[in-house]
Amino acid sequence: MTTALYRLLFALLLCFQWSSSYAGDAADFSAANSSKQAKLLQAWAAAPDAARLPLLESLQNGRVEADSNKTPFYKTDTGYQAAEGGDLEPVGKLRKLRLNNRLRGLIAITMASHQLFSTDPAVRLLAAQELQKSAKPAQLQLLNERLAQEDDADVSEALSLALASLQLIDSDPQVRLAAVRLLGETGQPLARVRLERLLADSNETDAAVRTAAETSLAQVKRRLMIGELLGQAFSGMSLGSILLLAALGLAITFGLLGVINMAHGEMLMLGAYSTYMVQVMFQRFAPEAIALYPLVALPVAFFVTAAIGMALERTVIRHLYGRPLETLLATWGISLILIQLVRVLFGAQNVEVANPYWLSGGIQVLPNLVLPYNRIVIIAFALFVVVLTWLLLNKTRLGLNVRAVTQNRNMAACCGVPTGRVDMLAFGLGSGIAGLGGVALSQIGNVGPDLGQSYIIDSFLVVVLGGVGQLAGSVTAAFGLGIANKILEPQIGAVLGKILILALIILFIQKRPQGLFALKGRVID
Amino acid sequence: MTMPLNQTLLARTSAKLGPRLSIAVGAVVLALLIALPLLHLTPADSAFHVNAYTLTLVGKILCYAIVALALDLVWGYAGLLSLGHGLFFALGGYAMGMYLMRQSAGDGLPAFMSFLAWKELPWYWVGTDHFIWALCLVVLAPGLLALVFGFFAFRSRIKGVYFSIMTQALTFAGMLLFFRNETGFGGNNGFTDFKRILGFDITAPATRAALFLATVILLVASLLLGWKLARSKFGRVLTALRDAENRLMFCGYDPRGYKLFIWVLSAVLCGLAGALYVPQVGIINPSEMSPTNSIEAAVWVALGGRGTLIGPLLGAGVVNGMKSWFTVAFPEYWLFALGALFILITLYLPHGIIGLLKRGEKQ
Numbered sequence: 001m002t003t004a005l006y007r008l009l010f011a012l013l014l015c016f017q018w019s020s021s022y023a024g025d026a027a028d029f030s031a032a033n034s035s036k037q038a039k040l041l042q043a044w045a046a047a048p049d050a051a052r053l054p055l056l057e058s059l060q061n062g063r064v065e066a067d068s069n070k071t072p073f074y075k076t077d078t079g080y081q082a083a084e085g086g087d088l089e090p091v092g093k094l095r096k097l098r099l100n101n102r103l104r105g106l107i108a109i110t111m112a113s114h115q116l117f118s119t120d121p122a123v124r125l126l127a128a129q130e131l132q133k134s135a136k137p138a139q140l141q142l143l144n145e146r147l148a149q150e151d152d153a154d155v156s157e158a159l160s161l162a163l164a165s166l167q168l169i170d171s172d173p174q175v176r177l178a179a180v181r182l183l184g185e186t187g188q189p190l191a192r193v194r195l196e197r198l199l200a201d202s203n204e205t206d207a208a209v210r211t212a213a214e215t216s217l218a219q220v221k222r223r224l225m226i227g228e229l230l231g232q233a234f235s236g237m238s239l240g241s242i243l244l245l246a247a248l249g250l251a252i253t254f255g256l257l258g259v260i261n262m263a264h265g266e267m268l269m270l271g272a273y274s275t276y277m278v279q280v281m282f283q284r285f286a287p288e289a290i291a292l293y294p295l296v297a298l299p300v301a302f303f304v305t306a307a308i309g310m311a312l313e314r315t316v317i318r319h320l321y322g323r324p325l326e327t328l329l330a331t332w333g334i335s336l337i338l339i340q341l342v343r344v345l346f347g348a349q350n351v352e353v354a355n356p357y358w359l360s361g362g363i364q365v366l367p368n369l370v371l372p373y374n375r376i377v378i379i380a381f382a383l384f385v386v387v388l389t390w391l392l393l394n395k396t397r398l399g400l401n402v403r404a405v406t407q408n409r410n411m412a413a414c415c416g417v418p419t420g421r422v423d424m425l426a427f428g429l430g431s432g433i434a435g436l437g438g439v440a441l442s443q444i445g446n447v448g449p450d451l452g453q454s455y456i457i458d459s460f461l462v463v464v465l466g467g468v469g470q471l472a473g474s475v476t477a478a479f480g481l482g483i484a485n486k487i488l489e490p491q492i493g494a495v496l497g498k499i500l501i502l503a504l505i506i507l508f509i510q511k512r513p514q515g516l517f518a519l520k521g522r523v524i525d
Numbered sequence: 526m527t528m529p530l531n532q533t534l535l536a537r538t539s540a541k542l543g544p545r546l547s548i549a550v551g552a553v554v555l556a557l558l559i560a561l562p563l564l565h566l567t568p569a570d571s572a573f574h575v576n577a578y579t580l581t582l583v584g585k586i587l588c589y590a591i592v593a594l595a596l597d598l599v600w601g602y603a604g605l606l607s608l609g610h611g612l613f614f615a616l617g618g619y620a621m622g623m624y625l626m627r628q629s630a631g632d633g634l635p636a637f638m639s640f641l642a643w644k645e646l647p648w649y650w651v652g653t654d655h656f657i658w659a660l661c662l663v664v665l666a667p668g669l670l671a672l673v674f675g676f677f678a679f680r681s682r683i684k685g686v687y688f689s690i691m692t693q694a695l696t697f698a699g700m701l702l703f704f705r706n707e708t709g710f711g712g713n714n715g716f717t718d719f720k721r722i723l724g725f726d727i728t729a730p731a732t733r734a735a736l737f738l739a740t741v742i743l744l745v746a747s748l749l750l751g752w753k754l755a756r757s758k759f760g761r762v763l764t765a766l767r768d769a770e771n772r773l774m775f776c777g778y779d780p781r782g783y784k785l786f787i788w789v790l791s792a793v794l795c796g797l798a799g800a801l802y803v804p805q806v807g808i809i810n811p812s813e814m815s816p817t818n819s820i821e822a823a824v825w826v827a828l829g830g831r832g833t834l835i836g837p838l839l840g841a842g843v844v845n846g847m848k849s850w851f852t853v854a855f856p857e858y859w860l861f862a863l864g865a866l867f868i869l870i871t872l873y874l875p876h877g878i879i880g881l882l883k884r885g886e887k888q
Contacts, residue, residue: 254686258686259686260686260689260690316868316872319872323871323875324686325600325604325606325685325686325689326827326871326875327871328606328608328686328689329820329823329824329827329867329870329871330867330868330871330872332867333824333863333864333865333866333868333871334864334868335864336860336861336863336864336867337861337864337865337868339860340860340864341861344857457694457697460693460694461690461694464690464691493705494701495698495701495702495705496702498701499698499702502695502698505694506674506677507677509681509683509687509691510677510681511681513681513682513683
């Protein structure tokens with residue numbers, strides 16, 4: 001309560017001050033030359049005044065123009081308005097105020113220090129963050145005052161950081177020491193830069209401050225590294241969820257038919273192109289509901305790819321049962337034809353699939369860690385699909401049949417399971433899941449005819465590593481491979497990382513030839 | 526699925542055709558292949574002159590035919606479908622390419638290294654200016670890689686589709702590695718712009734003819750070796766291994782050694798083919814290692830007929846001939862044709878062209 005009262009009082013006080021110093025800022029500015037303008041801005045930045053906000057905003061938007069008497073005017077949408085108020089008409093020709101880069105930078109700083117007085121904490125936070133990067137020593141006093149007044153915890157933290165950045169060049173070693181310690185408390189990439197500069201310039205003579213700065217730097221680096229690691233783990237999860245969607249169907253068909261479907265990657269590609277088609281349809285027929293198109297694309301992609309998968313099973317793969325290596329070649333042929341078909345129909349260039357608004361942007365978790373919404377949604381979606389597949393395989397008649405045929409085809413056939421139908425449906429299911437994966441992929445990457453090729457080898461490896469017949473194997477292997485890939489990538493490079501992972505998989509298979517989670521069976525040929 | 530034993534197939538084919546006929550056909554083809562480079566040496570305005578383009582094209586196809594033969598040894602006989610033979614082919618090619626680059630660079634560094642501002646040769650380039658060491662590398666690089674990979678793969682009894690996928694991943698990894706500039710093999714441009722081999726001008730007609738003849742000799746030699754192996758007890762064990770590995774093991778055989786031997790032999794043959802391919806075609810780059818190339822080799826073998834040795838040679842010739850024609854006449858449709866070929870062969874021609882001929886003989 002008391003702070004609110006103080007704030008009110010303070011605001012009132014400022015109001016009086018404003019009305020007295022109201023006249024002339026815009027006029028001063030437009031009349032001055034650029035070095036004088038810079039001085040003005042610096043002065044204003046140190047002593048903000050809410051009355052200048054319209055001027056600064058207009059300056060930032062490039063809407064300030066001066067007539068031949070150097071009287072400033074704001075350009076509005078309808079016409080011109082005198083910056084100093086009143087009904088002045090421009091005399092002569094209006095000219096836009098020229099600003100150089102230095103002035104633009106100063107305007108941003110000045111604007112930020114004015115925004116520190118805003119009633120909206122979000123605006124104050126942004127302003128404080130801007131000042132962390134760019135505050136000038138003259139603003140020290142101002143920042144101190146604002147920090148004393150601030151009641152929002154986030155803004156307060158941001159302000160103290162901005163202050164600490166300035167205090168690094170304070171003449172008092174004690175102040176510097178405190179500033180260095182404060183910077184050490186944060187995980188900001190900026191703090192690292194500041195501290196490194198302090199140490200590198202060797203202009204820091206005080207031994208205690210130097211030691212503190214070194215400790216702080218180590219601390220900041222550790223925090224940054226945690227953020228980086230979490231970021232890598234997250235992008236690994238994201239890659240893993242894509243691999244999972246790609247490999248899940250592959251694992252089902254491989255377990256059931258003993259056949260690796262080389263055209264499986266193309267199902268991803270077709271799913272992504274279905275998304276593109278749905279998006280185009282929405283743009284043409286229902287532009288107002290465009291944000292919903294990914295939701296509509298899901299069933300469309302599922303049914304398109306499932307239908308193609310079932311058609312392939314009936315026409316080609318059915319005739320090759322018991323000859324897995326030949327099936328490999330035949331499905332490769334199918335994939336070549338599908339890729340070329342898409343190239344002929346849609347062109348060899350990538351097509352554009354845009355994120356709807358609810359999938360763009362992200363959550364800032366740490367100063368150097370942003371989790372994009374589209375990737376979060378895709379991870380959740382992949383897990384959702386896994387749960388759905390699990391239910392389908394374990395709680396339905398079809399699932400029972402699929403499991404029976406996977407374990408022993410002949411015995412299942414003897415018990416009356418229509419193996420042909422089960423094969424077809426399972427193949428459709430596997431392809432459909434890949435189609436869903438395609439929708440997910442279209443939201444985070446490029447959509448082109450070669451889309452499937454870049455994921456297919458990795459998803460084979462997931463199947464090899466995870467084993468067949470158990471969803472848990474695919475899930476563990478997909479996330480494991482994804483995270484391992486992303487963690488190794490920055491350490492030893494993407495290529496060496498891939499090679500290392502391949503070598504590890506080969507070694508792993510030495511121990512467990514059937515993958516992580518193998519079905520136990522007693523069948524031998 | 527019962528597949529007739531290939532030895533008997535071969536024997537029967539020759540019995541039906543009559544040994545004289547097949548020997549006659551073989552002799553005519555061989556004579557043509559020997560005549561081709563000699564005709565290239567005739568003056569350019571002669572009616573019998575064979576131009577450099579044709580000679581290079583046929584030479585390239587012959588190199589591919591050796592790869593097909595090598596693949597047939599592992600796939601047709603031992604039942605191991607490798608989708609990574611392009612890697613061994615390219616490794617042999619790169620080993621030869623290193624020598625050729627050193628030849629054209631003289632005492633300095635190869636051009637791409639100077640471009641990267643490297644000061645000295647990486648350690649694995651040591652000695653590549655000697656032709657003999659380059660030849661050793663041609664054999665050792667693919668051979669050792671195949672030995673290590675095969676040792677681990679066969680020890681844990683990886684076979685069938687698993688094996689195919691691992692080999693595919695292997696060649697994919699190799700391609701990624703060679704695409705990098707830091708690897709020291711010219712990045713995605715690879716090696717090109719060769720000038721001399723053993724001191725001879727690489728574009729001279731006589732050099733081309735000699736390289737072509739060397740390819741023919743290698744092809745005939747590998748064919749004879751393949752025949753010898755296939756008819757020996759070793760070949761019969763391999764076939765048994767393909768058809769029923771567990772039964773073979775119960776009979777007291779250890780399949781690992783057999784597999785490993787044929788696998789390494791096949792890789793070395795590929796390496797040699799690659800080494801002859803590079804000076805004739807004049808370029809080697811990482812796209813030779815792309816999984817697409819290796820899997821295309823499988824269709825040559827499948828088209829010709831697996832486990833027949835002669836069939837894959839036919840297949841390589843037919844598919845590559847078609848490819849050269851298609852990519853000029855209808856570039857858009859080549860992939861459709863290739864895809865259709867994959868599907869039709871597996872569906873309707875499980876024994877390939879040779880199987881078709883044999884069936885024709887029966888009726």
